[in-house]
Amino acid sequence: MSLQAIDNSDVRKLRQIAGEENVLVGGDIPDDYSHDEMAPVTAQPEVVFRPGCTGEVASLLQHCRGRGIAVTPRGSGTGLMGGAVPVCGGVLLDMGRMKEILEIDCENMLARVQPGVTLLELSEAVESRGLFYAPDPGEKSGSIGGNVSTNAGGMRAVKYGVTRDHVRGMQVVLADGEVLDLGGRVAKNSTGYQLMQIIIGSEGTLAVVTEITVRLLPRPPALASLLVQFSDLDQAISTVPRFAAAGITPQAIEFFRRGVITASEQYLGKAFPDRSAPAYLLLRFDGSSREELESQMDAAGRVCLENGAEDALIADTAERQEALWSARGAFLEAIKHDEMDEADVVVPRAAIAEMVHYADEVGERVDLRMETFGHAGDGNLHINMLRDGLPWEQWRSRVDAAMDLLYEKSEELGGMVSGEHGIGHAKRAYLHRHTDRREIELMRGIKELFDPSGILNPQKVL
Amino acid sequence: MSLQAIDNSDVRKLRQIAGEENVLVGGDIPDDYSHDEMAPVTAQPEVVFRPGCTGEVASLLQHCRGRGIAVTPRGSGTGLMGGAVPVCGGVLLDMGRMKEILEIDCENMLARVQPGVTLLELSEAVESRGLFYAPDPGEKSGSIGGNVSTNAGGMRAVKYGVTRDHVRGMQVVLADGEVLDLGGRVAKNSTGYQLMQIIIGSEGTLAVVTEITVRLLPRPPALASLLVQFSDLDQAISTVPRFAAAGITPQAIEFFRRGVITASEQYLGKAFPDRSAPAYLLLRFDGSSREELESQMDAAGRVCLENGAEDALIADTAERQEALWSARGAFLEAIKHDEMDEADVVVPRAAIAEMVHYADEVGERVDLRMETFGHAGDGNLHINMLRDGLPWEQWRSRVDAAMDLLYEKSEELGGMVSGEHGIGHAKRAYLHRHTDRREIELMRGIKELFDPSGILNPQKVL
Numbered sequence: 001m002s003l004q005a006i007d008n009s010d011v012r013k014l015r016q017i018a019g020e021e022n023v024l025v026g027g028d029i030p031d032d033y034s035h036d037e038m039a040p041v042t043a044q045p046e047v048v049f050r051p052g053c054t055g056e057v058a059s060l061l062q063h064c065r066g067r068g069i070a071v072t073p074r075g076s077g078t079g080l081m082g083g084a085v086p087v088c089g090g091v092l093l094d095m096g097r098m099k100e101i102l103e104i105d106c107e108n109m110l111a112r113v114q115p116g117v118t119l120l121e122l123s124e125a126v127e128s129r130g131l132f133y134a135p136d137p138g139e140k141s142g143s144i145g146g147n148v149s150t151n152a153g154g155m156r157a158v159k160y161g162v163t164r165d166h167v168r169g170m171q172v173v174l175a176d177g178e179v180l181d182l183g184g185r186v187a188k189n190s191t192g193y194q195l196m197q198i199i200i201g202s203e204g205t206l207a208v209v210t211e212i213t214v215r216l217l218p219r220p221p222a223l224a225s226l227l228v229q230f231s232d233l234d235q236a237i238s239t240v241p242r243f244a245a246a247g248i249t250p251q252a253i254e255f256f257r258r259g260v261i262t263a264s265e266q267y268l269g270k271a272f273p274d275r276s277a278p279a280y281l282l283l284r285f286d287g288s289s290r291e292e293l294e295s296q297m298d299a300a301g302r303v304c305l306e307n308g309a310e311d312a313l314i315a316d317t318a319e320r321q322e323a324l325w326s327a328r329g330a331f332l333e334a335i336k337h338d339e340m341d342e343a344d345v346v347v348p349r350a351a352i353a354e355m356v357h358y359a360d361e362v363g364e365r366v367d368l369r370m371e372t373f374g375h376a377g378d379g380n381l382h383i384n385m386l387r388d389g390l391p392w393e394q395w396r397s398r399v400d401a402a403m404d405l406l407y408e409k410s411e412e413l414g415g416m417v418s419g420e421h422g423i424g425h426a427k428r429a430y431l432h433r434h435t436d437r438r439e440i441e442l443m444r445g446i447k448e449l450f451d452p453s454g455i456l457n458p459q460k461v462l
Numbered sequence: 463m464s465l466q467a468i469d470n471s472d473v474r475k476l477r478q479i480a481g482e483e484n485v486l487v488g489g490d491i492p493d494d495y496s497h498d499e500m501a502p503v504t505a506q507p508e509v510v511f512r513p514g515c516t517g518e519v520a521s522l523l524q525h526c527r528g529r530g531i532a533v534t535p536r537g538s539g540t541g542l543m544g545g546a547v548p549v550c551g552g553v554l555l556d557m558g559r560m561k562e563i564l565e566i567d568c569e570n571m572l573a574r575v576q577p578g579v580t581l582l583e584l585s586e587a588v589e590s591r592g593l594f595y596a597p598d599p600g601e602k603s604g605s606i607g608g609n610v611s612t613n614a615g616g617m618r619a620v621k622y623g624v625t626r627d628h629v630r631g632m633q634v635v636l637a638d639g640e641v642l643d644l645g646g647r648v649a650k651n652s653t654g655y656q657l658m659q660i661i662i663g664s665e666g667t668l669a670v671v672t673e674i675t676v677r678l679l680p681r682p683p684a685l686a687s688l689l690v691q692f693s694d695l696d697q698a699i700s701t702v703p704r705f706a707a708a709g710i711t712p713q714a715i716e717f718f719r720r721g722v723i724t725a726s727e728q729y730l731g732k733a734f735p736d737r738s739a740p741a742y743l744l745l746r747f748d749g750s751s752r753e754e755l756e757s758q759m760d761a762a763g764r765v766c767l768e769n770g771a772e773d774a775l776i777a778d779t780a781e782r783q784e785a786l787w788s789a790r791g792a793f794l795e796a797i798k799h800d801e802m803d804e805a806d807v808v809v810p811r812a813a814i815a816e817m818v819h820y821a822d823e824v825g826e827r828v829d830l831r832m833e834t835f836g837h838a839g840d841g842n843l844h845i846n847m848l849r850d851g852l853p854w855e856q857w858r859s860r861v862d863a864a865m866d867l868l869y870e871k872s873e874e875l876g877g878m879v880s881g882e883h884g885i886g887h888a889k890r891a892y893l894h895r896h897t898d899r900r901e902i903e904l905m906r907g908i909k910e911l912f913d914p915s916g917i918l919n920p921q922k923v924l
Contacts, residue, residue, distance in 0.1 A: 107703045107812040108841075130707065153650045162650055164659075165627055178900055185810040187840035188615045188624055188881040190663055192893050192923055193905045197626075197659035201652050218709040241569045245592065247680040247750055288709055292754045348647040350569040378649035379570075419650040431654050438640055442911065443655045449907040461654055 003088050003458060004068040006046040014049055014091070017059045022097070024048040032077065033092050034085065037139075038342060040396065041082030041425045045072070045092035052097050054171060054179060054210040061208065061455075062177030064091060070458050073204035075146030076118060078139045080342060081424025083150065083203045088458045093208065095145050101125050102211070108185055109216045110168060115145025115209050122214075132219040134160035136252070137420070138329055145209050151201035153420030155252035155284070155328075158377030160217075162420065164200045171211035172199060175451040185213060198446060203422050204457040206450040220286030222293045225321045226300055229277030229310040233257060236279045237353035239307040240376050243283075248300050250283040253377030254328055255352070260335065260371050264327045267334030272327050273320070277310055281376060282328055284321070332382070335371050339387035341399045341426075345410040346419030349379040355413060359383045362405045368398045380419035407434055423461045431461070465550050465920060466530040468508040476511055476553070479521045484559070486510040494539065495554050496547065499601075500804060502858065503544030503887045507534070507554035514559050516633060516641060516672040523670065523917075524639030526553060532920050535666035537608030538580060540601045542804055543886025545612065545665045550920045555670065557607050563587050564673070570647055571678045572630060577607025577671050584676075594681040596622035598714070599882070600791055607671050613663035615882030617714035617746070617790075620839030622679075624882065626662045633673035634661060637913040647675060660908060665884050666919040668912040682748030684755045685713075687783045688762055691739030691772040695719060698741045699815035701769040702838050705745075710762050715839030716744040716790055717814070722797065722833050726789045729796035734789050735782070739772055743838060744790060746783075794844070797833050801849035803861050803888075807872040808881030811841040817875060821845045824867045830860045842881035869896055885923045893923070 014023045024030075025047050035042045051057045064071050070090030077084055086092045099116035104126060111126055111133065120140040122133050136154035137147060146152070148170070153162040160166075169183035182196040183189060199206050230236040236255055243250060257279050261272045274280075283300060287293035301312040315321045347355050356372050359381070363370035369388050374381040385402055387395045407417060407430045417423065417430045432440060443462055450456075476485045486492075487509050497504045513519045526533050532552030539546055548554045561578035566588060573588055573595065582602040584595050598616035599609060608614070610632070615624040622628075631645035644658040645651060661668050692698040698717055705712060719741050723734045736742075745762060749755035755778075763774040777783045809817050818834050821843070825832035831850050836843040847864055849857045869879060869892045879885065879892045894902060905924055912918075 105810075105812075106707065108810045109703070109706055110810075130709075151652045151656075153652070157650055161623075161627065165623065174900070180898060180901055182901070184878060185876050186808045186878050186881070187811065188619060188808050188837075188842050189878050190613045190615070190806075190880040190882050190884045191878040192885055192897060192902075193660055193664055193668075193908055194613075194662075195660075195901060195904055195908075197662075198655055198657075200656075200659075202655055206655075218706045218711065221709055241571070244571055244680045245568065247592075247683055249680065249750075288711075288754070289757055291757075292750070295751055295753075344652075346648045346650050348567075348570045348572075349649065375650075380650050414647045416646060416648050416651050416653040418652040419648070420652050422652045423654055435654060436642060438636070439642055439644070439657060440654075442657055445911040446655055446657075446908070449904065449911060 002068070003070045003090060003455065006069060006090065010067060010069065011047060013063055014047060014060065018049060018051055018056050022050040022052070033094070036077050036079040036082055036084050038080040038336065038340065040341060041085045041087065043085050043087045043089065045086040046089045048092045048094055050094045050097050054173065057173045057208055057210055058177040058179055060091065060093065061173055061175060064455050065176045065453055068453060069455060071455055072457050073208050075115060075143030076141050078142040079146060079150065079424060080421045081426045083422055083424030083460055085425060087425055095143065098210065104129060106131070110185055110213055111216055112211065112213045113144055114211060115143055117144050118142065119144065119147065126216050127219055130219050131216040133166070133214060134217055135163045135166055138332065144212055148200055148209055148212055149203045150420065150422035153380060155254060155375060157375065158253055159249050159251045166214050167196070167200060167212060168215050169213035170196055170199070170209050172207035172209050174207050175453065175456050183213070201422070203424060203461050205447060205461050206456065220288065222287045222290050223321065224285055224293050224297055224314065224316040225324055226283045226297055227274060227313045227315065227324055228281045228283070228304045229274065230279040230281065230308065231277065231310060233279040233356055234353045235308045236281050237376060239281065239304055239309070240349060242303045242307060243300060246299055246303050248296055248303065250285050250300065250377065252284045253375070254282040254373070255376035256280055256331065256373035260331050260373050263334040264330050268327065268330050273323055274313060282324060331373055335384055335386060341385050343383040343403055343406045344380070344418050344421040345383065345406060345415050346380045347410055347413045347415030351413040351415070352376055352379055352381060355381055355409065358409045359406060362402050366398045366401045368402055403430065425460055428461065464530070465532045465552060465917070468531055468552065472529060472531065473509060475525050476509060476522065480511060480513055480518050484512040484514070498539050498541040498544055498546050500542040500798065500802065502803060503547045503549065505547050505549045505551065507548040508551045510554045510556055512556045512559050516635065519635045519670055519672055520639040520641055522553065522555065523635055523637060526917050527638045527915055530915060531917060533917055534919050535670050537577060537605030538603050540604040541608060541612065541886060542883045543888045545884055545886030545922055547887060549887055557605065560672065566591060568593070572647055572675055573678055574673065574675045575606055576673060577605055579606050580604065581606065581609065588678055589681055592681050593678040595628070595676060596679055597625045597628055600794065606674055610662055610671055610674055611665045612882065612884035615842060617716060617837060619837065620715055621711050621713045628676050629658070629662055629674060630677050631675035632658055632661070632671050634669035634671050636669050637915065637918050645675070649677070663884070665886060665923050667909060667923050668918065682750065684749045684752050685783065686747055686755050686759055686776065686778040687786055688745045688759055689736060689775045689777065689786055690743045690745070690766045691736065692741040692743065692770065693739065693772060695741040695818055696815045697770045698743050699838060701743065701766055701771070702811060704765045704769060705762060708761055708765050710758055710765065712745040712747050712762065712839065714746045715837070716835070717838040718742055718793065718835035722793050722835050725796040726792050730789065730792050735785055736775060744786060793835055797846055797848060803847050805845040805865055805868045806880050806883040807845065807868060807877050808842040809872055809875045809877035813875040813877070814838055814841055814843060817843055817871065820871045821868060824864050828860045828863045830864055865892065887922055890923065
């Protein structure tokens, strides 16, 4: 089915649904709505629609389904793959007004939230009640709806898993406006096919999520971090499996090299606690007591030193930990002030060092500056490719050449195209290239089943 | 499409594929293949096919797809809902010969196994390497393939989640014989729609799983258990949320009442460590050290006593723990020597006591003896309905009346039809009754997409 342009009567209808002030048209649409945080994908929506409730989303979709108008859902716009960019025009469905924390159910350890609630807002609300939402994507201003749509991962995935592992239920609006409640307030569920599981990570192409129920955990009373200096990256990476072998389970195991520290220091205007070593692991531990934490940290420090680490610096005060993790959190922003693109590959954990070295080699081969860092505990690397003032066409052609090589290598190592950022619009070609033809056909069948008119976030994922 | 009966030329073809000795026909088929461990569903297969490799499964399905012959996959046959019973005749696909542990990858903390490997075999193999497969369904002779097909839960779900949370990849054979590899050796994955997630829990109706990759964890070095006596069930259940509030995370929190202890003692011929109280919680803790464990146990004991517990008995030796957990593990067998049926409802954790009391009330109302116990930590109850020598028809009509009432109550409390045992053949009516019509339509669409001829495990789930 071909998608239709929006006319005046559509705008009138949308204004009836959500009110004048929540439907933006033409020149009133801020430029922000035409892009996300990175992908070289931009497109202006014809209309921005800002619903206040599920009923308004349902009415919008009923209307757009009937007329064949594209609808692109958007959370905070912090995606990196163009998933929330309205590449076919139509309606940009900004979920930002639906940002209520509907309920924090301490007895069942659940929170029920609207999709526009940010990760930061949810964390603060539950932590003040002694609880803890475990997924920890770096971008705290990202919305929970957006996190669900990409199955966002984050640093604490090593110990606690990804967004999928913490979603218990959701309310969604289907492409024709029907509202469905999936899953629920239950901790286990073997009741038929789990539609919710296919919607998680589908990037708004199958349904619009209007409410999310997530599980909460008791907030760990004690946290401490360890910054470990290594003389090279291989030594750092080869240490990672030894933690598990020694029964040590950090929340997070990040790796980076000296280069990115410089960028972060310049960006934050603050010195990083150490920059004497070529390569680092940064670990964070939680524990039910100070003693438990100390015994884990001691054991982890020993493992590092036995594996050739130069030193392991303990950060056990809130301030010292903040200095480390705010720097780590700023890596992406720090290098992104220059234009960049990114590969978010995930490989078997043991293959990380090989993948990083290959990325270095590719950078030299195609003559592109790359900064690679990421999640050593779960094999997820962010390989960032900087423009450095290159003419646009030249930069893009080098980026394309690098991406081709990197995704090929990732497949060879048993890896996948995306660990946590999704496919969006930018990485569709790589999804197709590195996925079995029949698997893609089944994905298309599922898209067709949920959205036969193809109005939901067209030209994304598939 | 209507299913076809098997003729002599089919049998010849099947024998060509898997060899004479792996295709059983007619009177050579043991009665075991006509039922599972409980459901009052029995049916004789026309042929039993016992493949030795994925290629043989693929050839079988190619043939059966062409001929329209039903294929019912079966693991160890320990299901409780008739999921592995060939209710439409045809081929019973016994995966029992495919029971190789293909690889234990210590560096990436993964195991790759064939589906016929039992839970016990996998646990022993990984534990001898200091590792740990966290899902813990009670039936240790159940196969990993069967566990994946029902998304089996088990006792450690409180801390570690269910089977879904531990599956990283799988190889499946589609209904037309094509082989697909889904997921992989990666810890995170946001690469398109996750078909694997819809196959988990689909009870062999969408594809036949021929290989499974699961994640492993470091084996906790220290374990201890706590048996807590309460004067009534409400007191026991109301204690459960307080553990989490106090930052205490047991592996397992089981509840039961005195009645089931008697049955277990008779069945095992061994005295239970205590039978002085009307109601119990049984908790198990793990820890990275003896000290951590002791501090958790102390804190849990205090919480119980503050909430009115009469006493909390510590079991910290392997023998004492074995006495408790072998009794807990035997509850189902102990009451099942009498014929029984079961509701496997899951409700929000805070609603367990209400559900148990309602089950008691229903038992009185329809005049049926019920034994209810289960997983207090995650809201999953097993309500067992005993025949006690009643005439079959009378027993079945009372069971049906009780099931109707129980599933209605469960829905009212925000619960679901199955927490961990699945829908199989036995609970299809309840899935339909308590699931939104549109959700069922989408499930049917997915079935049609994966298996347009309807040969895979027909009349199951939907």
